Amino acid sequence: MKRLLSGNEAIFQGALRAGARYFAGYPISPTSEILQQAAAHADVDPNFRFLQAEDEIAAAIATISAALSGVKAFTATSGPGFSLMQEALGWGHVVEAPCVFVNSMRVGPSTGMPTQPAQSDLLQIKGGSSGDYHPIAFYPNSVEECFRLTVTAFNAAEESLSPVILLSDAFLSHLYEIVDLEGVETVSVPRTREPLGTGKRLFTGISHDKMGNTRTSHPDIYRDWFAEVKARHDGAARKVPLHEYLPCRGAGTLLIAFGITSRIVSPLKSRFSLFRPIRMVPVLEDELREITRPYHRIIVVEGSDGQYASWVECAIGRKVDRVSCLGGGFKLQWIRNQIEETLKGEAP
Amino acid sequence: MIDRSYKDLLKMQRFPHTWCPGCGIGAVMKNVAMALKELGWNHRNTVAVSGIGCSGRMASYMNLDALHTPHGRALTAAETIKTVRPDLHVIVLSGDGDLASIGGNHLLHTSRRNPDITVFCNDNEIYGLTGGQAGPTTPIGTKTLTSPRGEAYLPLRLNRLLTRQPPYFFARTSVFHLNHLKTCIQEALQWQGFSFVDIVSDCIELNGRRLGFKTAHQMFKWFDQRFHIVEGRRDHLEDDELGIVKAETTLEPTVQPVPEAEKKAEPKTETLPSFTLEELQRFDGKEGRPIYIAYKGKVYDISKSPLFQGEKRMRCHVAGKDLTREIDIAPHGEDLVFRFQVVGRLA
Numbered sequence: 103m104k105r106l107l108s109g110n111e112a113i114f115q116g117a118l119r120a121g122a123r124y125f126a127g128y129p130i131s132p133t134s135e136i137l138q139q140a141a142a143h144a145d146v147d148p149n150f151r152f153l154q155a156e157d158e159i160a161a162a163i164a165t166i167s168a169a170l171s172g173v174k175a176f177t178a179t180s181g182p183g184f185s186l187m188q189e190a191l192g193w194g195h196v197v198e199a200p201c202v203f204v205n206s207m208r209v210g211p212s213t214g215m216p217t218q219p220a221q222s223d224l225l226q227i228k229g230g231s232s233g234d235y236h237p238i239a240f241y242p243n244s245v246e247e248c249f250r251l252t253v254t255a256f257n258a259a260e261e262s263l264s265p266v267i268l269l270s271d272a273f274l275s276h277l278y279e280i281v282d283l284e285g286v287e288t289v290s291v292p293r294t295r296e297p298l299g300t301g302k303r304l305f306t307g308i309s310h311d312k313m314g315n316t317r318t319s320h321p322d323i324y325r326d327w328f329a330e331v332k333a334r335h336d337g338a339a340r341k342v343p344l345h346e347y348l349p350c351r352g353a354g355t356l357l358i359a360f361g362i363t364s365r366i367v368s369p370l371k372s373r374f375s376l377f378r379p380i381r382m383v384p385v386l387e388d389e390l391r392e393i394t395r396p397y398h399r400i401i402v403v404e405g406s407d408g409q410y411a412s413w414v415e416c417a418i419g420r421k422v423d424r425v426s427c428l429g430g431g432f433k434l435q436w437i438r439n440q441i442e443e444t445l446k447g448e449a450p
Numbered sequence: 451m452i453d454r455s456y457k458d459l460l461k462m463q464r465f466p467h468t469w470c471p472g473c474g475i476g477a478v479m480k481n482v483a484m485a486l487k488e489l490g491w492n493h494r495n496t497v498a499v500s501g502i503g504c505s506g507r508m509a510s511y512m513n514l515d516a517l518h519t520p521h522g523r524a525l526t527a528a529e530t531i532k533t534v535r536p537d538l539h540v541i542v543l544s545g546d547g548d549l550a551s552i553g554g555n556h557l558l559h560t561s562r563r564n565p566d567i568t569v570f571c572n573d574n575e576i577y578g579l580t581g582g583q584a585g586p587t588t589p590i591g592t593k594t595l596t597s598p599r600g601e602a603y604l605p606l607r608l609n610r611l612l613t614r615q616p617p618y619f620f621a622r623t624s625v626f627h628l629n630h631l632k633t634c635i636q637e638a639l640q641w642q643g644f645s646f647v648d649i650v651s652d653c654i655e656l657n658g659r660r661l662g663f664k665t666a667h668q669m670f671k672w673f674d675q676r677f678h679i680v681e682g683r684r685d686h687l688e689d690d691e692l693g694i695v696k697a698e699t700t701l702e703p704t705v706q707p708v709p710e711a712e713k714k715a716e717p718k719t720e721t722l723p724s725f726t727l728e729e730l731q732r733f734d735g736k737e738g739r740p741i742y743i744a745y746k747g748k749v750y751d752i753s754k755s756p757l758f759q760g761e762k763r764m765r766c767h768v769a770g771k772d773l774t775r776e777i778d779i780a781p782h783g784e785d786l787v788f789r790f791q792v793v794g795r796l797a
């Protein structure tokens with residue numbers, strides 16, 4: 103059945119399709135709608151539980167605890183709330199809790215511009231918590247993809263045993279499109295972790311051995327554990343190297359854009375080749391190297407001050423041009439002018 | 451023969467534990483394990499949750515599925531486990547700094563939501579694991595690493611915080627008053643709802659010695675002087691009393707009544723005059739004529755509307771017209787129209 107749905111609604115429906123049975127959250131623009139839907143759904147489905155927590159710290163802890171308890175769980179927030187969730191996110195990586203964190207990006211830092219879209223939480227999602235860890239994150243660009251990628255995120259969470267991040271932005275979360283969700287085919291990975299109450303395990307944020315015994319001064323144990331987790335995350339991520347590449351015949355310039363900016367620049371496909379990463383982290387290094395090779399110039403169009411561009415430079419070992427749409431002003435005309443200006447100058 | 455079967459509840463293979471000789475945490479953990487054993491709770495139906503700190507290490511020695519959460523977050527984790535798995539018993543083993551300071555917001559809100567979990571707070575009035583800094587429950591005037599001239603502020607009185615409105619279960623006891631400790635633990639475990647046991651405990655190495663005590667035993671004697679047990683049903687605990695205060699939900703929660711929308715009797719329009727659209731147009735408010743509008747087949751007299759006073763129109767609503775379409779797409783509801791008197795029907 104075709105319906106008019108927003109990105110937020112599609113994310114919630116996607117989570118239900120994936121089998122989610124717990125949501126914890128705290129009201130924040132632009133993801134409050136997900137919290138509201140969870141409240142409404144918990145009212146009609148006794149198997150679905152929800153918590154409006156006292157803050158995002160509690161929401162994130164509750165999500166991870168629910169994941170360990172034995173259900174698929176998720177939470178949703180935006181940049182400022184995600185900053186509060188960083189502590190729990192690090193914990194989720196150490197206790198290996200499969201769950202999904204939705205971060206709908208808005209202009210920051212701090213409260214910033216609550217209703218304006220941005221793409222400036224990339225550094226925050228990649229490594230905002232303390233220590234080393236390897237998160238997986240996806241970023242859709244349409245309402246249908248919000249639905250589809252939510253399921254993908256839950257699957258990646260089960261395979262990597264870690265909190266997986268689904269990115270959105272204030273634009274996409276409130277973008278309404280006609281979609282037929284029943285017609286979208288998805289495959290859901292079943293839950294893998296044994297629920298609580300079945301063993302004598304310790305889920306601790308302290309460095310620990312395989313038995314769960316805390317080991318705070320054993321470098322070897324830490325290195326073994328880290329290598330195993332890293333390999334598992336890489337393996338799970340390698341299964342979903344999602345991206346979209348639209349080559350344009352004769353074009354010497356490649357535009358890299360993702361999420362909502364990729365929709366905005368799509369009319370430029372007759373002049374430029376377009377590349378859209380969907381799996382944002384781990385960065386699609388092989389794909390970027392391969393695809394950018396023939397291009398004379400590469401321009402990254404993004405809603406941040408070059409966060410993804412710097413990752414691209416790292417991956418391909420070349421300088422790239424940047425068009426930064428800051429302050430939420432995502433307008434094709436403005437972007438087109440910026441690209442023209444950039445092309446007048448020397449290649450970096 | 452002493453019954454040592456409570457050791458099934460402890461990971462004895464992990465002993466010796468990390469705590470200093472003379473520490474009160476051992477007494478807390480052992481008595482909780484004994485109470486669980488007596489109730490027949492085990493790793494199939496019980497989960498332990500801890501925060502951070504010396505006391506936070508308790509969960510890692512319990513022979514149960516246990517969560518060792520980030521600092522202060524034990525209560526949220528425990529509440530969630532109980533929500534998702536009501537079949538499990540959930541106990542929280544943590545300290546005063548973890549539960550009342552960094553986890554203070556969660557303490558307020560988890561206790562307000564009243565999940566069926568039991569919290570054991572090893573209250574040693576100090577941050578022990580980090581070396582002996584003043585905590586939220588450190589008595590005023592106590593010299594610590596961060597209060598070299600004596601703690602400047604009054605301590606947080608958890609009993610007052612947690613017994614502010616029913617339902618509640620709050621017990622204060624100490625590691626010196628062993629029988630009382632056992633009673634409190636057992637009662638708390640069987641309480642339906644959020645129960646909190648504040649266990650006054652000693653930290654000889656990082657608090658007691660600075661206070662001038664030479665042994666843990668001297669600290670226990672100090673507890674004996676400072677506190678006395680009170681029996682029976684109590685409304686509240688004084689600062690020097692050990693006892694249990696509890697209240698079940700006696701009052702039905704008073705739900706704020708939602709004012710019912712004024713229901714006016716459906717006016718019988720059959721007997722009222724009918725208007726054609728042309729006739730309606732004359733009632734435009736000019737020259738002292740009344741203002742009529744039509745909405746869904748009925749004609750309303752809106753002369754008294756403050757928005758139409760002296761003017762013919764209010765934004766897009768024009769007097770003397772059928773406004774069904776305009777009102778349906780207006781930002782306000784149709785209830786604005788129902789306030790007015792029906793004077794006829796649209797032909």
